[in-house]
Amino acid sequence: MAGTGIQMQSTRQQILEYLQRHGRGTVKELGELLGLTSTGIRQHLTVLERDGLIDAHEERGRVGRPTLVYSLTDKADSLFPKAYDVLANLLIEEIRSSEGNEKLYEILQNVAGRLAEPFIDRVEGRPLRERVEETALILEGQGCLVDHNEKNGEFFIDEYTCPFPKTAEKDRAVCALHVEFVQILSGGETKLTRSLLRGERACTYRIRERPGKRATAAAAR
Numbered sequence: 001m002a003g004t005g006i007q008m009q010s011t012r013q014q015i016l017e018y019l020q021r022h023g024r025g026t027v028k029e030l031g032e033l034l035g036l037t038s039t040g041i042r043q044h045l046t047v048l049e050r051d052g053l054i055d056a057h058e059e060r061g062r063v064g065r066p067t068l069v070y071s072l073t074d075k076a077d078s079l080f081p082k083a084y085d086v087l088a089n090l091l092i093e094e095i096r097s098s099e100g101n102e103k104l105y106e107i108l109q110n111v112a113g114r115l116a117e118p119f120i121d122r123v124e125g126r127p128l129r130e131r132v133e134e135t136a137l138i139l140e141g142q143g144c145l146v147d148h149n150e151k152n153g154e155f156f157i158d159e160y161t162c163p164f165p166k167t168a169e170k171d172r173a174v175c176a177l178h179v180e181f182v183q184i185l186s187g188g189e190t191k192l193t194r195s196l197l198r199g200e201r202a203c204t205y206r207i208r209e210r211p212g213k214r215a216t217a218a219a220a221r
Helices: 002-022 027-034 038-050 084-099 101-123 128-141 165-170 173-186 211-220
Strands: 054-059 067-072 146-151 154-159 189-194 203-208
Touching: 002 027, 002 038, 002 054, 002 067, 027 038, 038 054, 084 101, 084 165, 084 173, 101 128, 101 173, 128 146, 128 154, 128 173, 154 173, 165 173, 173 189, 173 203
Parallel strands: none
Antiparallel strands: 054 067, 146 154, 154 203, 189 203
16 A cells, blocks of 8 residues: 555656646646556646646647646745755855955845835834734745744744755854844844754744834833
8 A cells, every 4th residue: 555655656746747847748648658547647637736736727729629738836846956055055155255244244134125125015104013913924924934922012033944944054144134034024123032053943033112213102102
């Protein structure tokens, strides 16, 4: 029974690899590739479609009924190895060696601003508590596992998964980018108080009202 399960997984992997190479595929083409009946291929395609790894659309030829054509989704594309971590590490090393640390951190701050820009409408004009809550939701939407809480007037976001694990292991400068990203979205004074890289259970961002805003709020009372 275990062997059958492994074989089925291997068959689906072959389907994904074929679609990655060719960009598209039909039941007939996949059946010829794998030596399976149309019914057998459709069973595998149904599972892959259910898991969000492939999409299907109809293509009409010159004659006959439309044919279902399958292609990979973005989710499936992410399963194939990428060299993003290597590229990011090389870029950081090159900027540091040619421009120095100060310029590197300036560039990383600018990058954080660009990363945050698409989300600004979701947080702008809201009080700190709501901005922190929305920031946590944005981090979750990027695939991070997070919690948030408030204690003694300060807010905390616990991030249990790093969005740039391999890059951060190689060069912790990328952590500054993420702190700046959280600070821009939350609108508060943000500090990294715990770190996964130090063997702690989460990267924890402590977020406080900015000094000027605290003074304004006190005067208003």
